[in-house]
Amino acid sequence: MKIFFKEIKEPIETAMIGNYAVAGGITQTDPDVICAFPITPQTQSVEGLSDVVNQGRLIAAFVNVESELAAISYATAACASGARTFTATASQGYLLMTEGLPMPVGWRLPLTMLISARAFNAPNLSIWNQWEYTQVNAELGWNIFVSENVQETYDAAILSTMIAEDTLFPTIFVHDGFIISHSVQKLTLIPDETVLRMTPKKPRHIIDTAKPGTWGGIVTPNYFMEGRANLENAKKPVLGQMQAAFDRFKSETGRQYNLIETYNLDNSSKTAFCTMGSMSGNIISWMTKNKDVGLIKLRAYRPFPVEELRKIVEEHNIEKLILLEKSDALNGLLPPFAMSIASALYPLGTIFRSFIVGLGGRDVTREEFTVTKKKMELVNDMKGPLYSYLGVRETKQKIEGVDQ
Amino acid sequence: MLTKEELQNTLKDNCINLRFHARGGQGGVTASNLCVEAFHGFGVCQPKFGAERMGSPTESYVRLSLNDDLVRNNEQVYAPHVVSVLDPSLLGEIDVAAGLAPGGWLIVNTTIDQVSLQEVIGRNDINIATIDALNIAMEILGRNITNTIILGAILRVMPMFTVDALKDAVMARFKGSLAGKNIEAIKRAYDDTCIYETLDAPKLDFSKDTKIPWQQISLGLPGYKELDKAGVWYCDETVIEMGSKLVNTGSWGEWDMIWDKETCTDCAQCWFICPDFAILREKNDDGLWHMVGIDQGHCKSCQNCLETCPVKAITKQLKQGPASCAAPQ
Ligand code: SF4
Ligand code: SF4
Numbered sequence: 001m002k003i004f005f006k007e008i009k010e011p012i013e014t015a016m017i018g019n020y021a022v023a024g025g026i027t028q029t030d031p032d033v034i035c036a037f038p039i040t041p042q043t044q045s046v047e048g049l050s051d052v053v054n055q056g057r058l059i060a061a062f063v064n065v066e067s068e069l070a071a072i073s074y075a076t077a078a079c080a081s082g083a084r085t086f087t088a089t090a091s092q093g094y095l096l097m098t099e100g101l102p103m104p105v106g107w108r109l110p111l112t113m114l115i116s117a118r119a120f121n122a123p124n125l126s127i128w129n130q131w132e133y134t135q136v137n138a139e140l141g142w143n144i145f146v147s148e149n150v151q152e153t154y155d156a157a158i159l160s161t162m163i164a165e166d167t168l169f170p171t172i173f174v175h176d177g178f179i180i181s182h183s184v185q186k187l188t189l190i191p192d193e194t195v196l197r198m199t200p201k202k203p204r205h206i207i208d209t210a211k212p213g214t215w216g217g218i219v220t221p222n223y224f225m226e227g228r229a230n231l232e233n234a235k236k237p238v239l240g241q242m243q244a245a246f247d248r249f250k251s252e253t254g255r256q257y258n259l260i261e262t263y264n265l266d267n268s269s270k271t272a273f274c275t276m277g278s279m280s281g282n283i284i285s286w287m288t289k290n291k292d293v294g295l296i297k298l299r300a301y302r303p304f305p306v307e308e309l310r311k312i313v314e315e316h317n318i319e320k321l322i323l324l325e326k327s328d329a330l331n332g333l334l335p336p337f338a339m340s341i342a343s344a345l346y347p348l349g350t351i352f353r354s355f356i357v358g359l360g361g362r363d364v365t366r367e368e369f370t371v372t373k374k375k376m377e378l379v380n381d382m383k384g385p386l387y388s389y390l391g392v393r394e395t396k397q398k399i400e401g402v403d404q
Numbered sequence: 405m406l407t408k409e410e411l412q413n414t415l416k417d418n419c420i421n422l423r424f425h426a427r428g429g430q431g432g433v434t435a436s437n438l439c440v441e442a443f444h445g446f447g448v449c450q451p452k453f454g455a456e457r458m459g460s461p462t463e464s465y466v467r468l469s470l471n472d473d474l475v476r477n478n479e480q481v482y483a484p485h486v487v488s489v490l491d492p493s494l495l496g497e498i499d500v501a502a503g504l505a506p507g508g509w510l511i512v513n514t515t516i517d518q519v520s521l522q523e524v525i526g527r528n529d530i531n532i533a534t535i536d537a538l539n540i541a542m543e544i545l546g547r548n549i550t551n552t553i554i555l556g557a558i559l560r561v562m563p564m565f566t567v568d569a570l571k572d573a574v575m576a577r578f579k580g581s582l583a584g585k586n587i588e589a590i591k592r593a594y595d596d597t598c599i600y601e602t603l604d605a606p607k608l609d610f611s612k613d614t615k616i617p618w619q620q621i622s623l624g625l626p627g628y629k630e631l632d633k634a635g636v637w638y639c640d641e642t643v644i645e646m647g648s649k650l651v652n653t654g655s656w657g658e659w660d661m662i663w664d665k666e667t668c669t670d671c672a673q674c675w676f677i678c679p680d681f682a683i684l685r686e687k688n689d690d691g692l693w694h695m696v697g698i699d700q701g702h703c704k705s706c707q708n709c710l711e712t713c714p715v716k717a718i719t720k721q722l723k724q725g726p727a728s729c730a731a732p733q
Contacts, residue, residue: 015440015447040455123635128453149476178453179478184437185448278478285477288417361453363620365479366613391620393627399618400628 001048003189004028005055011253012189018150018180021187022088022114023048025157027058028195032083035063035074039093040127041177042116046088068093072100079109079170080215082206084161088114090177091132092121098137105141105231107215110164110171110204113142114157117277117326118177119360128361129177131277131327134301134336141231143171143238144302146276150185155255158190161199162245167238168204174301176278176326178361194252238303259305263287265294265316271376272296272316274341274352275324279364283324286369293373294318306344313350320379321345321352322372324364328356334387342386353379354387362391371402405601406608408563412470415445418610419474420564421481422466424554425500426490427656428456431551434577435490436464438555442565442573443468446475453480459656459704461498468564482615485608486562488554489513490537497655501525503615507608509561511597513537513550518600532600533561535593544589552586556593567594653680657705659720661698667717670694674709674718683709 003014004024016024022045026034034053036046053062061078065071071087079085089097094115104111119130133144143163147153156173164171175181207215219227239259246257263284265272272294273283280297287295296312298305312318325337334342338354345352355372358364368391394400406414414420422439426432433451440447445468452463465481467474485508489500492514501510506529512521518532525532535557537550552574559567570590575583626644628634637644675683675695682703685693698709698718710718 015437015449123633127455149478176478179450182453183448183450183478184433184440186440186446281476281478284473285475288471288473363480365482365615365620367618367620391618393621393623393625394629395627396624396630398627399621399623402618404618 001051004048004052005057008189008192010191013186014189015184015186016150017044017182017184018153018175019044019116019182020048021150021154022157022175023052024189025154025195026086026112026161027052028190028192029158029161029199030058030084030196030201031060031086031161033061033063033075033078033085034087035061035065035071035078035085036088037065037068037071037093039068039090039118041118041129041181042088042090042093042114044181045114045116049086068096069100072097072104075111075113076100076104076107076109079104079111080107080207082204082208084110084165084201086112086114088116090116091118091127094132095120095136101137101142102140103216104170106227108168108205108234110161110168112157112160112164113170113172115172115174116177116181117174124360126360127177129179129278129326130359130361131325131337133172133174134325134327135329138302138336141169141235142302143167143169143242143300144174145171145242145300146174146298147180148278148280148297150180150183151187151255152257153180154187154189155249155253155257158195158198159245159249159257162249163242165199165202165204166241166245169235169238174277179278190253198248198252235303239300239305239308242300257299259298259300259308260312261297261299262312262316263295263297264291265296265312265318267294268292269377270317270319271373272318272321273324273369273372274298274321276301276337277326279324279326279358282364282366283369286366290369290373293322296321301340304340304344309341309344310348313345313348319351320376321350322376323352323354324357324368324372325354326356326358326364328359328389338387349382351379351382352386355390356387357390364391367391375401405561405599406563408566411563414610415468415470415564417471417474419467419469419471419477420486420562420610421484422468422486422488422558423481423484423503424464424466424488424490425494425498426462426464426551427458427494428460428462429458430462430490431549432462432490433464435488435551435555436466438552438570438573438577439466439468439564441576442570444565444569445470446472448475448478450478450480457656459658460653461494461655480620482619483613484508485610486511486558488558490550490554492516493655495521495524497652501527501530503619504530505608505612505614506530507606509533509558509608511535511554511557511561513554515539518598522600522602528602528604529606531561531602531605533557533597534600535597537593540589540592540596544592545585553589553593556590557597560594560597561599567591652701653682653704654699654701657703658723659705659707660700660723661703661705661707661709662719662721663695663698664717664719667715668695669715669717671714673712673714677708677712678703679706679708680704
């Protein structure tokens with residue numbers, strides 16, 4: 001974290017854990033208020049920020065609160081009053097925030113939040129990685145985008161500020177808990193000057209005595225629905241604004257991001273994996289020796305890049321998708337990531353199967369990729385179950401769905 | 405042994421995987437970080453994911469390559485090419501050679517000779533190097549911190565980067581004389597490492613994947629059809645091994661707690677405060693509970709009992725032997 005105690009004058013290559021990279025990136029965007037309740041595996045991101053504030057490197061209000069519900073409430077109010085505001089959470093903390101999550105969307109506040117993805121506690125407590133952010137709250141209207149590695153999560157800390165303030169919607173950026181939050185990877189830091197140039201503090205609507213108004217007051221049924229439709233309408237340009245932020249980021253740093261990124265799609269099997277986050281890296285490594293399958297990696301999760309995904313699948317004639325997701329849905333419908341993909345690709349009729357992997361921090365390795373690819377070779381329609389758990393013990397001696 | 409050039413060549417389309425065994429507080433993670441920082445190429449380092457506690461056995465992993473795509477893998481390391489053990493007391497507690505690729509290197513901070521070590525490890529398809537890092541640490545650093553020293557030993561058998569590159573990484577991380585001393589210690593370790601190449605050991609093949617398929621699934625533990633109510637674990641050890649009895653917290657600490665029976669008034673305050681139920685008590689004929697001692701197998705020397713005892717019936721003594729290096733950094 002020390003590297004962020006001083007001004008960063010030129011691009012520096014260094015190595016650090018994902019959480020500190022986020023703390024550093026946020027520091028460079030010069031936030032005014034930081035308010036978060038610590039929870040594993042997010043903790044060091046806030047710890048790092050308390051450090052830079054304590055060092056006098058960052059002039060900001062670092063506010064300790066008693067819970068995540070307090071954190072989101074405080075952060076929302078701070079952001080409404082005009083402060084650039086950051087918060088962070090994971091798992092149960094995200095659940096505890098739920099009551100406060102719709103309002104920053106309604107008020108169009110450019111709040112930014114890190115989620116260091118971690119399982120919800122049931123049936124046991126787990127501090128390890130899972131895509132909890134897909135399982136709840138995804139339809140409240142926050143922007144959500146996902147990073148694969150430490151460089152990406154550092155960049156995302158800066159990009160989230162750009163995206164939140166360009167779209168005037170609160171923005172969550174996600175990295176996989178422990179896998180990225182606690183791994184040391186090399187990354188290149190962006191000079192302070194460049195970050196500030198990318199994230200100018202623009203005037204926006206704020207709570208202001210010079211312009212009195214009611215924020216979030218009660219309305220009768222003859223107003224409420226227009227408010228909702230207004231929000232829906234305001235979300236329409238968001239993906240375009242996100243991509244514009246990615247492009248601006250590229251022109252300043254040379255690093256190109258897209259709503260969806262693709263690898264080796266013009267392959268012989270017309271099949272591609274489709275996933276998000278750190279697992280994409282595992283697949284890319286595995287693909288160095290398995291060249292007959294491609295990868296679609298989603299960066300933007302909400303709003304969901306429907307048109308972009310359709311275009312990619314059509315242009316590359318992808319016939320089958322292997323969905324790998326670290327989340328499940330216990331009531332017989334598709335798990336959340338698959339649900340999104342299925343809705344988006346419904347008109348195309350693309351064949352897919354969803355595999356639930358890596359829950360509660362279980363490692364996802366080359367075996368999962370090899371097996372799912374093999375399984376997919378035999379799938380030629382959308383009949384039968386569309387999802388299954390993979391990498392789970394059925395009995396002491398048997399892995400479900402795998403012939404050993 | 406591979407030359408620096410041979411290794412660089414191999415790393416163009418292969419990965420080298422390292423694993424460090426240490427105890428919480430000994431800086432195993434720092435050692436792995438330094439590898440990533442010193443390596444000219446792509447590298448990542450992960451701890452074994454979970455909560456690390458002072459003195460408890462820890463693992464951390466490093467993956468280095470000149471191919472960016474190979475290092476993008478976020479799996480934990482299952483089949484390391486080099487395993488380093490910072491604390492010899494771990495040899496009795498952990499299977500340190502688990503998964504070590506045939507022809508790979510096991511590097512141990514110890515004064516035990518390699519032949520005896522090989523007997524303890526029970527594998528003749530790996531090579532062994534030893535270094536008396538404790539001695540070097542005490543002499544040069546003045547304290548028992550061996551995490552940088554072990555790197556000198558690794559470089560001797562696996563020239564992933566030069567000692568000079570490591571020097572730069574150390575200088576960037578430590579300040580002033582501490583950096584200088586660490587560098588001196590690393591150089592000493594490089595020279596003093598004892599190398600034992602096993603005759604029968606095959607040549608290390610970086611392109612071969614020696615991970616046991618599906619080992620991340622931990623077959624042998626109950627499957628989902630064998631669990632009763634998923635989240636409810638009944639205290640039936642025939643189903644799931646459980647309880648703090650399984651965790652050897654006694655090896656985590658730095659101190660032995662000494663209890664003086666004569667002074668003790670049986671007030672039970674230590675029994676209430678001990679987080680690991682390490683205060684042993686028995687019911688006597690008089691129908692009352694009496695303290696009978698401290699369970700050294702589970703006392704992690706948190707010293708709560710010592711602080712709390714109103715009559716100072718508990719004192720402490722620095723542990724003798726290897727586990728005593730679990731001193732906080
Ligand atoms: S030091 Fe005392 S309180 Fe702490 S674990 Fe040991 S016996 Fe228990
Ligand atoms: S606190 Fe001291 S006096 Fe009381 S039972 Fe423990 S050792 Fe004995």
